[in-house]
Every structure is written in C-alpha cells, then in structure tokens.
Amino acid sequence: MMAGPALLAALGVCAVEGRRVLQPQAALFAAPFVFSLADAIERNDVDQAYAFIRAGQDPNQPIGVSNPILTGGRRVLISPLLWAVATGRRDALLMLLGYGARWDAAIGAEALCLAEELGDGTTAALLEHHGARLDERCAGRRRTDPPLVSFAADAGFLLRDAPDQAR
Amino acid sequence: MAGAGTEHTRAHRWTTLVLALAAPFTAILCLTLWRSPFPLTETVAIFENVTNTATNIWIPDTSYYRPLFYLMVSTIWHHIGSLDTRLAVLKLVQIVPVIVLIIGFIWHLRPKTFLEAAAASVAVAVVIGSPGFRDNLELPLSYTIVGMPLALIAWMLMNRQPRAWHAPIIVALTLIAIGFKEQGLVLVPLAVVCWWTGAPGATRGLVATLVTIGAAYVLFRLQWRGEWPIFEQAIGLGFREIEVPEATRRFGDFPYWIYAYNAMSTISNALFAEPGRGVFRIVQAWSEGRAQAWQFAHVGSSIGLTGVMAWWGLRSLRDARSHGWSLESRTCMATAVVLLACGALSFNYSRERLSGMAVVFYGIAAFFALRAAAAWAVEAPRVRFAVTGLALLVLSAAWQTRALATVEYVRATALRSHREWLVMLPDRRLEFGERPAYLGIMNAMIDQGTEPATPRPVRYPEWVALTIGQP
Numbered sequence: 241m242m243a244g245p246a247l248l249a250a251l252g253v254c255a256v257e258g259r260r261v262l263q264p265q266a267a268l269f270a271a272p273f274v275f276s277l278a279d280a281i282e283r284n285d286v287d288q289a290y291a292f293i294r295a296g297q298d299p300n301q302p303i304g305v306s307n308p309i310l311t312g313g314r315r316v317l318i319s320p321l322l323w324a325v326a327t328g329r330r331d332a333l334l335m336l337l338g339y340g341a342r343w344d345a346a347i348g349a350e351a352l353c354l355a356e357e358l359g360d361g362t363t364a365a366l367l368e369h370h371g372a373r374l375d376e377r378c379a380g381r382r383r384t385d386p387p388l389v390s391f392a393a394d395a396g397f398l399l400r401d402a403p404d405q406a407r
Numbered sequence: 408m409a410g411a412g413t414e415h416t417r418a419h420r421w422t423t424l425v426l427a428l429a430a431p432f433t434a435i436l437c438l439t440l441w442r443s444p445f446p447l448t449e450t451v452a453i454f455e456n457v458t459n460t461a462t463n464i465w466i467p468d469t470s471y472y473r474p475l476f477y478l479m480v481s482t483i484w485h486h487i488g489s490l491d492t493r494l495a496v497l498k499l500v501q502i503v504p505v506i507v508l509i510i511g512f513i514w515h516l517r518p519k520t521f522l523e524a525a526a527a528s529v530a531v532a533v534v535i536g537s538p539g540f541r542d543n544l545e546l547p548l549s550y551t552i553v554g555m556p557l558a559l560i561a562w563m564l565m566n567r568q569p570r571a572w573h574a575p576i577i578v579a580l581t582l583i584a585i586g587f588k589e590q591g592l593v594l595v596p597l598a599v600v601c602w603w604t605g606a607p608g609a610t611r612g613l614v615a616t617l618v619t620i621g622a623a624y625v626l627f628r629l630q631w632r633g634e635w636p637i638f639e640q641a642i643g644l645g646f647r648e649i650e651v652p653e654a655t656r657r658f659g660d661f662p663y664w665i666y667a668y669n670a671m672s673t674i675s676n677a678l679f680a681e682p683g684r685g686v687f688r689i690v691q692a693w694s695e696g697r698a699q700a701w702q703f704a705h706v707g708s709s710i711g712l713t714g715v716m717a718w719w720g721l722r723s724l725r726d727a728r729s730h731g732w733s734l735e736s737r738t739c740m741a742t743a744v745v746l747l748a749c750g751a752l753s754f755n756y757s758r759e760r761l762s763g764m765a766v767v768f769y770g771i772a773a774f775f776a777l778r779a780a781a782a783w784a785v786e787a788p789r790v791r792f793a794v795t796g797l798a799l800l801v802l803s804a805a806w807q808t809r810a811l812a813t814v815e816y817v818r819a820t821a822l823r824s825h826r827e828w829l830v831m832l833p834d835r836r837l838e839f840g841e842r843p844a845y846l847g848i849m850n851a852m853i854d855q856g857t858e859p860a861t862p863r864p865v866r867y868p869e870w871v872a873l874t875i876g877q878p
Contacts, residue, residue: 241800242781243521246428246528249807253431253814256865268866286829291859331830338832370833 278303281324281332289332290339299341305388312386325351325367326388328360337370348372350391357387418517421524425513429531433509435814436535436544437502443821444856445494445546447831451852453547455845457481468631470639470755475586476550490851501549507556509534512767515563516774522781523774529803530774533712534766536809539677539749541816542760546824550588551763557584559767561594562741565601565608566734574613581617584764585624593748593764595621600744604732637662640756642669643685670750672757677746677765680709685757701812701876708805711798712773716742719776735775742768777802812875821862828856 260269271288274280277297280289282305293299302317310326318326321341324333337343352372355364381390456462457480464477479500487493512534518524534540543552557580564573577598584591598617601609638654642665649657658665672685681689689706692698720739727736746765753761777799784795832853839845867875 241525241796242529242777242803243525244800245804245807246525246532249532249811250428250431253435253811257431257435260865269863271866286826287859290829290857294857294859331826334830334833338830370837 276303277320278305278323281320281329282307282327284327284329284331286331286335290335293336293339299336299339307386307388310386310388311392312389314386314389316388316392318388318392319347321347322351322354322388322391325354325360325363326358328358328363330363330366333363333366343370345373345375349375349378353378353381354387354391357381414519418519421518421520421527422513422516425516425518425524425527425531426510428528429509429513429535432531432535432810432814433506436817437505439814439817439821439862440502440505440544440546441498442860442862443498443546443817444824444828444858444861445497445852446820446824447827447835447849447852447856450547451835451845451849453477453480454484454848455842457484458844458848466631467628468634470635472628473550473586473588475583476553476588478586480547491855494852494855497547497549501544501546501552504549504552504556505544508552508559508767511556511559511563512770515559515771522785523778525803526774526777526781529777529806530770532803532806532810533773534770535813536806537677537762537766537769538680538683538759539762539764539766539769541813542758543763544813544817545820551590551760553587554584554591555763555767557581557591558594558597558745558764562597562601562767562771565598565606565613566737567608569608569610573608574610574616577608577613578616578620581620585620589624589628590749590752590761590764592621592624592752593745596744596748597741600740601737604727604737604740606732606737638755642756643672643682644668646687646691648684648686666754669757670754673753673761674746674750676757676759677749677762677769678709678713680705682757683759699876700870700874701808704805704808704874705876708802708809711802712776712806715780715802716769716772716776719779720772722779723775738768738771738775742772808875815864815875818862818864822864825856825858825861828853 256268259266264270271285274283274285274288277289277292280286280292299320301320303320303323304315304317305311305323305326306313306315307327319341321333321336321343324330324336348367348371352364352367352374355361355367356374356378457477462477464474464481480497483493483496487496509531513527513531516523516527516530518527540555543550543555561577561580564577567573577594581591581594581598584594595617598609598614602611602614636651636655637659638651641648641650642654643649644665654665669685672682675681676683681687683689689698689702692702716739719735720743723733723736723739727733742765745768746762749762749765780795781799784792784799787795832849835849836846839849
C-alpha cells in the first residue's frame, strides 16, 4: 500500500512534464496571453511586460491605453512609464526604469504629479525615492476627469475621442 | 553461493525499482536548479566579497563563518574565465550533492524485498519533502546541501568494517562539512554515538580526532564571541516574528530561554512541521479557521511518521538492551543526537534549513520505522492489517505530496529570482552606487537573471495547489 502513492506520484510527475514538453503553451504551464505591453502593465504581469521590451519594443515609445476610469474609455497614447504609474503597477514601473525607460527631472516630475493626482502615496514615495520632484507645472496643472487625458494632451500625444469598445 | 547470488540480484532489482521511482523527482529538481537564475539578493554580494582581496575568509569575526564555501566560490571565480562557466560550476556544486544524497541514500537502504522497497520509496519522499532539504536548495547557498551527503557517507563508512582509508576520509568529510557551515559539527556527536553503540568503523582514534577537531573549532570561534550580536536575525516566538532590535530589547539581558526556544523550534519543525521559523503559523491558521489542506498534510504526515518512528525507536532500543546494538537501534540514537545537535546549533534563530543535516538520519529512521510497521501489519489479524495498511497508505500519499511541493518550491524560487532581476535593478543601482565592483558583477549577471526560459511553477487547478501547498 505504501508503494502505490510513490508509483502514482512518479507517473504523475512524468505525465505533467511530458505534457510540458509537448504543449509548453498549455494553460498548465503558460500565463494567460497578453496582447500588448499596455495589457501586461495593467495586469502587473512583469514577465510578459519585460518580454515585449526584450523583443525590441522601445520602453519610451507611447502605447495605446484605455480604461473606464483613467481615460474615460477613450483610447489615449501615453508612455509605458506613466501607464504603470496610473495603474499603480509598481513592479512594472521598476522594470521599466531598470530596462531603458528614460528618466530625467521632467519625466520624474510628470510621473510624480500623476501619482499625487491619483492619490497613490505609495507610488509617489517610490518615485521620490528615485529622485522625482514636483515642479511648478504640476502646481499649475488643471485637474481633469478622467486624469490621464490631460497628461496625454500635455505630452502632445495623439488623442482619439472615440471610446474603444474593444477593450 | 547460489543463494547469496540470488539474494544479491533481488536486492539489485528492488534497489533499481526505488531508484526508478525517485528518478523523476530527482531529475526535475536538478534540471530546475540547472535552469534557475541566481538571485540578485545575496549572490552578487557573495561574488563581490570574493573579489575583495581585503577580506580574510579564515578569520571568524562575524557570526557567519563559511571559509571553505568562500574558498570554493573564490577559486571558481578567479580560475574560470567566463562568467557563464563560473555560474554553471556553482550550480553543479548545488546539484551534485542532491544527486549523491538521493542515490547514496537509496544505496544505503538497499531494499531486498518488496516491502522494503515500498518503505524505501516513502523514505526518499521523506528526504525530498522535508523542510530541511527543501530550504537548502537555494542557489548559490550550498553550505548545508554539501554537508548532507558528506554526513551520509561518513555514517555509511562508520557502519562498515574499518579500512585504513576510512578514518582519514571521515575526518576529511567532517572538515569539509564544518568548513562549509558550522552545521557540519553534527558529525562529531554522530561519530561519538557510532562509537558508543559499537559501529565497526567508529574507532576510538577516529572519534578522539573528531572530538578534538570539534572542540578546537568551537574554541577558535569563541575567540570572536564578543563581536557577535545577541540576535543575528529575526526570531519567531509563538504566533509572530520579532525583529532584531525588539528581540535584543526584550531578551538581551538573559537570552538563554529564547535560545532554548529557537533550538526546540528547529527540532520540533523537523519532527512535527511546526513551528516554522519559530512561528506556529499552521496552528494559528487552524485556530482562525483558515487552515489549508497542505497544512494538515504537512503537520499530519510529520506527526504520523514521528509517531511511527517513536514506536519503532522504543522497540529497537529495547532490543538493543537485550541483544546488543544493531544498525536499527544505532540509527535511532543517531537521529536523536543529530537532531539535538541541529537544534543546539540553531540557538540564535530557528530556520527550516538548519535541520538539514538531520534530514538524512530522519529519512533512514523513517525507512526502518515504516518497514517495521508494515511487517507488523502483515502479520496482524485482518482488521488491524486493514487499518494499519490504510494509515500507511495515507502517510505515504501525504509525503509524496510534500515531495511534489519541494519541486514546486524550487520552481517558485527560480521565478522569484527571475522577478528580482526584473524589478530590483533601479533600487540596487541607487543603493550600491558607490560600489563599482558590485554594480559591475550585477550588470554582468543581468542576462542570466532575465533569461525567459526560467522555470515556473505548474499552474495546477486550485484544489491541487491547495493540497500540495504550492508557493
């Protein structure tokens, strides 16, 4: 009777590993597929977010994002870093900082301003830890609802008015 | 002659069967370790240490004294050209002891019947599923996993008829184990027990040499006692963990009671799976009604097996009194003494990994105990046979899930290390900005840390994950 579980466990392990070899993308082994860097950041899936960067996507290139609260359902172009701040995905934010996202006083101030506007003290503290400081532009910024729209507009990114129902 | 040959062939057959059953777990563990990235935390600092020529690895001026480990890492670091090869060799230092331990363990048990093979297959799961084994698989911290097969080999040699080369080998194994970590000291009381119980290879000269080495080592370490903090790491107490400053404030004047608690926690964890790190997390979860299946499996399987071992231990000690010491009764004594030694060596803080050296003997004792229980059941009346058989089946199944949990734990550790490389770089660049050697090593290791093919835990259905305790 003692040998039964040992035999079953050995066979079970072999079966699972055999399936991994034959179907590495099966749900048992692979995380749910994400379609874009924006999706990966929003889901805080750092692995897949990094996979996009590793595959050659520029971490400073604006990405199309949409969110009922943050963008009012509009599709907005924004930098991956600001998207990570907006969604409060600090692991993704740190990954971007570690792997090529541009980081200077202006970007830091803008990111910190967004975190403050969203009331995300933890992300704001993280940004300050990495040297971000608020500047006068943030103090003079007109708060908008949804919040990301004005940031995208200030950055001069393309803004489409049509809500993106696909998301 | 023909009878002996037949028995030999039969032993080979059952040993091969147990090896075959252990092979999937062992192979997956080793392959996972081979494909795992080195973690950012600890590893880079260790490599930076060995590049610092001002560090004298032989002087124990801190609580952590692992001169042979650092000598090994330093030798690999300075004498192997490419970073990839250095890292590969360091992984082998972690992997080879696992293979030697599992194969050596089965070779030592050498089952000769189906019943023994069944007991041996559970004993292998006990070793792989023990927290003391699992917690010592973290790259590149090979301190104790190197010592575990050395303890097994020393034990095997002491239980054989002495040869001229046995004693020097056992002394060398002890020195290496101690040089990797102070947990190697358990080989000294082990040798004393072997000598006391009449193990043929534990000669008086060998034991005297080992006791002298052990005493000299302790005296040497105590020369720097004044520089050690009262508490080196956070300690667990009851249902919570206490950080060093609070522990020092509360227990610093007379720390010996809390030292005893730490020692007992390590021993209790090896025997009953609770407390972990000194904290009764499973008991707390149970009392709050949020215990999961794996927690019952861990505590239940440990209590069950330790209970069977206590029954067998008392029986074998009683036999020793009437018939003299045997391998079984010696194993019982060795397990108890090594456990006590592991506990004593973990007086400063309790961690699962600190019982690693005892896992070897707990596993051997499990084999003898389960074999005795199964043999007793086979000769029992039908009802007792059924009840005992069912209990052994449940016990075996629970330990198999724990062995599976170890595999998943190693995968989860690999993924955690991978994530460290993804998210910790900005903080490290800030924190270690003044240490160019650290940053240089860290930057050179980014590729291995971010390799997409990092092992990942299987995404089992929730009920399976809850049963095996997937991290």
